[in-house]
Amino acid sequence: MSEDTVLDVRHLKTSFFSKKTELPVVDDVSFSVKKGETLAIVGESGSGKSMTSLSIMRLVPSPNGKIVGGEVFFNGKDLVQQNDKTMYKVRGNDISMIFQEPMTSLNPVYTIGEQIREQLIYHQKISKREAHQIGIEMLQTVGFSRANDIMKDYPHRLSGGMRQRVMIAMALSNNPKLLIADEPTTALDVTVQAQILDLMRKLSKEYDSAIILITHDLGVVAELAERVVVMYGGQVVEEASIEDIFDDPLHPYTEGLLNSIPKIEGTQERLDSIPGTVPTPDNLPVGCNFVTRCPYAMEICKQEEPTLIDKDSSRKVRCYLHEEGVKNHGQQHRSS
Amino acid sequence: MTAYIIRRILMTIPILIGISIISFGIMQFAPGEPTALDLDPNISPEDREAQLEEMGLNDPIPVQYLRWAGNILQGDLGSSFITNRDVATMITERLPNTLVLMITSTVMTMVVAIPIGIVSAIRQYSKRDYVFTFASFFGVSIPNFWLGLMLIIFLSVQLGWFPVGGVGTLGGEFNLFDRLHHLLLPALVLATADMAQMTRYTRTSMLEVKNQDYVRTARAKGFKEGKVVYKHALRNALMPLITMFGLLLPTFIGGSVVVEQIFTWPGIGQLFLDSTFQRDYPVIMALTMFGAVLVVLGNLIADILYAVVDPRIEY
Structure with a gap:
């Protein structure tokens, strides 16, 4: 963990337990936030983004929800291992949270x-x-x-x-070191949204707080964030800088998300949408979580779960299309 | 707020008039009459008729009602047909006993029900929650006269831990411990059903509140669980209970009729029962109106408290 990293989440896994079944809602999530940086976590409803933030705060609803693995390093301490007493001092002081429902x-x-x-x-x-x-x-x-x-x-x-x-x-x-904003503008109307976003941008500079911005709104992401983590089915599927995400999305899901926002120069009659819905944690497909909705799905996607690979120093993606060896096969599939 | 309270108090006037007409009518239609209990078998039908005439009981019911209402408005509750004593005096003699019983029961109900309800809600589906749930169903279902008799049989008669009845040891000087010793069982029996009911209400209310967003906010602010529950959740959870409390208050009157009879507690409940059996109309009416005022008052207090606790409510 480098000097200027505020938060380092490693292989975080949070599950909900009902009767005797375990439903993973956050599955092997890793990312880090640097000092003063704004990181966006993007995904549809049910992708595990809110649960990730509640896991960082150790506020997963008990007794059904539980962090079952991984580490959350904050200030050099693993929050997952801390006792309640330490957490009382961290919450609201070192890490603050803004919620979706201001009302x-x-x-x-x-x-x-x-x-x-x-x-x-x-x-x-x-x-x-x-x-x-x-x-x-x-x-x-x-x-x-x-x-x-x-x-x-x-x-x-x-x-x-x-x-x-x-x-x-x-x-x-x-004066928290980290501010987690869970869909801070979702419940507000558009003009107020802009005001709140302006305010957050201004204040993050002023207070030098790092921000984790959780949203499904890519417009908000473009306004505020420097880096983006895309989540799907409880997993990180792509991580990249804001420019890379908008210019050259690697994961088919990110691509789908971007295609589903209206473009100002376009003359599209209808917006593209990603077919289907996010699978629920008890109904995840075998192999890649996105396989049932992916336009590029290959044989291997249905058999084995892809891993998050480093594309280059600042980009990560969880997709066979971008893994050496299977890539060519994927390209063929894509053109056919 | 003051305007609201005045308006509410004015509204109670037609309510009380309505209640008085209905209860006066029902009382009169009930079979029997005060003279039926005259123990002198040699009394002639003519004498009895004359007695009724003298009491004014042969007049048409509306005339009787108006006469009664006129007296009431002048502050005269009348005098008992049976003992010829002033009704107001009879009630004020016994009221303190009933009030002591009611207040003790109310305090017992709150002190037991609210903490248990909170624990049940916070540890929902825990063993403790199940035990409390079972106990409260037991408490609601158990008839109070039976519970009273069982307690007397086991705790008073067999074990001798408690007196069998009365407000205090006869002939003794006033002694607080003695009074409390006599008070405990009747108050407990009177409170049992309400305790059980209030426990359930508290639990439900707390369950509803504990998953509210503002409770999560309080946790996110770093507060300890105790502060989250007692400062942020409890006050919100108690609001619906105020209404319940306003509604429970009058049930103590009904309960006291039975409990006072069993524990020979010289309160107005016992007076109510005796006067009903004896068709002692002035006493019955006075006590009925007392109960009505208590119901109306309970509701008014609940409404006022609501505005005090919940800043969103303004009158």
Whole structure:
């Protein structure tokens, strides 16, 4: 792990247990985040991206969900091995999280001020007064002009966009090294989305926090991220820089995702879509997880699961099309 | 808020009038009359008729109702047909006993039901949860008169741990321990069914809240499990329980009728039962209206508490 790596996830595996069957929802996921970097995790619903983030925070819903393998190195410590006490100090302090549902993520019975202050007092051991002051500053930073009034307001008096700002203010108030944003703009309308994205971009520079941005929206990815991890069926299928992903996607799934967004110069009547849906964890195909929906599926894809290979120093892909030896066969198949 | 409370109190007036008309009517239509229990077998039909006439019981029912209502509005609850004592005095004599019983039961219910409900919800499907679930079904199903009798037989008669009945040892000076000793069994019997019910409500409510997004937010903020549960989940989970509590309050009156009879507890429940058997109309009406006021009050308190606990509700 190099000096400037904040988070290093290695072979993380998280499963849900029902009765006696084990359903892997995060399967052998590896990636790392550098200091100040914004990494996007992209995938459809059910691809395991949210579970990956909850696994990092060790907040996988128990008792059914459990991290069954792998390591999550943060600050040189493997979070998977830490006891609860250590995790209490990490969450909300070193690693913060913003959730998808701003409407329901704030507690309806406490004022905004109370909810911002409690975390500051808890982690920084400061007085209520100081916490209040920091809270007001944080609210101003995220764009509230009447921060003093907002502190006294209850969440139900704020709009979705305002609540998400509050969540961001809360998440950043302890100056975390890593901010995990789980679909931060999905529930908001488009103009508010742009504001929130601008805000996050501005603040990540200002606070020098690394960000893991979880989304299914490639537009958001293009706005914010520097690197992209594409997930499918609980696995990382491709990892690349933002330029490479948009210019030259390697995995057929990434290609499919990109083809399904409208292009400004195109005259397409209908958008391309990837046929079928993400297989559920109890119904994964043999071989490659994507084989049932892949336009380039080959014989080997149905038999053996591909591994994540290093394409070059900054790119990884999990596909036989890009593995030496089987590649040629794939190309033939592609043209036929 | 004040305007709301005033409006609500004004609304109770037609409700109470309606209740009084209906209960007065039902009472009058019930067979029997106060003189039927006169023990003197030599009383002539003419004398009995004269007695009824004197009590005003031969007047048409609406006339009787209006007379009663007029007296009530002047603060006169009338006097008992049987003992000729002032009804207000009879009630105020016995009310403290019933209130002590009700308040103790309420406190017992809350103290037992809420923590058990929380533990059941947080450790859902654990052994403890199953034990509590079984116990609460047991508690709901068990008739209180039977439970009371069994406790008396085993704990009081056979083991001699508790007194058989009454509010205190007869002839003795006031003694707090003695009072509590007498209070425990009747309060427990009165509380059993409600405890069981409230446990289930607390559990359900907590289960609903514990997977809410804001509870996850609280965890993501790094709070310890205890703080997450007691600060962020519990307050939200308690809100629906306030309504339940408002509805449970009047059930104590019904329960006290049975429990007071079994434990010879000189409260208004016992008075209610006696007066009903004796067709002591003024006492029955006074107690019925007392119960009605309690129901209305319970609901009002629940509504007001709701606004206090939930900032989203404004009146």
